[in-house]
Amino acid sequence: MAEATPVVGIIMGSESDMPAMEPCMAQLDAMGVPYEVKVASAHRKPAVVHEWAETAADRGIKVIVAAAGKAAHLGGVVAAFTPLPVIAVPMKTSDLGGLDSLLSMVQMPSGVPVACVAINGAKNAAILAVQMMGTNDPAMLQKVADLKAEMAS
Numbered sequence: 831m832a833e834a835t836p837v838v839g840i841i842m843g844s845e846s847d848m849p850a851m852e853p854c855m856a857q858l859d860a861m862g863v864p865y866e867v868k869v870a871s872a873h874r875k876p877a878v879v880h881e882w883a884e885t886a887a888d889r890g891i892k893v894i895v896a897a898a899g900k901a902a903h904l905g906g907v908v909a910a911f912t913p914l915p916v917i918a919v920p921m922k923t924s925d926l927g928g929l930d931s932l933l934s935m936v937q938m939p940s941g942v943p944v945a946c947v948a949i950n951g952a953k954n955a956a957i958l959a960v961q962m963m964g965t966n967d968p969a970m971l972q973k974v975a976d977l978k979a980e981m982a983s
């Protein structure tokens with residue numbers, strides 16, 4: 831059977847962000863939502879990030895989740911290159927506890943919004959992505975309703 835086309839694009843600034851982002855992938859797996867994962871830094875590989883972000887919508891991606899730590903510009907740079915909504919996940923850091931990542935991500939200039947979840951809020955980023963898609967996709971909305979029913983039981 832052919833793999834379903836990914837609808838969530840997950841990008842992270844470093845392979846070192848992968849463990850903190852596992853709950854995002856696990857939540858999307860649990861909800862049956864196909865995703866793609868890319869490791870690329872806006873600082874270290876700007877051309878790769880540019881190309882990935884600019885072509886995301888054409889690949890069928892509906893929502894982007896961008897995770898990064900420290901001077902976490904990745905979400906904002908991705909948002910500059912795509913009309914898709916971007917959810918940023920600030921990574922907890924050893925020096926400043928993730929406040930550095932959070933402030934870098936949340937303080938976007940007017941005109942280029944980036945939604946931002948809590949420090950290491952990978953699971954919530956996944957749920958929020960499905961909620962966004964649910965605004966015009968009843969099957970996605972049902973997945974979130976099912977999750978809420980499960981939490982309440």
Ligand SMILES: Nc1c(C(=O)O)ncn1[C@@H]1O[C@H](COP(=O)(O)O)[C@@H](O)[C@H]1O
Nearest residue numbers: 843844846871872873898899902903904
């Ligand atoms: N914030 C960014 C960006 C970016 O914003 O483009 N690229 C890498 N990083 C972050 O640097 C931290 C340390 O990365 P390394 O472990 O590779 O040195 C990671 O949390 C990564 O997301």
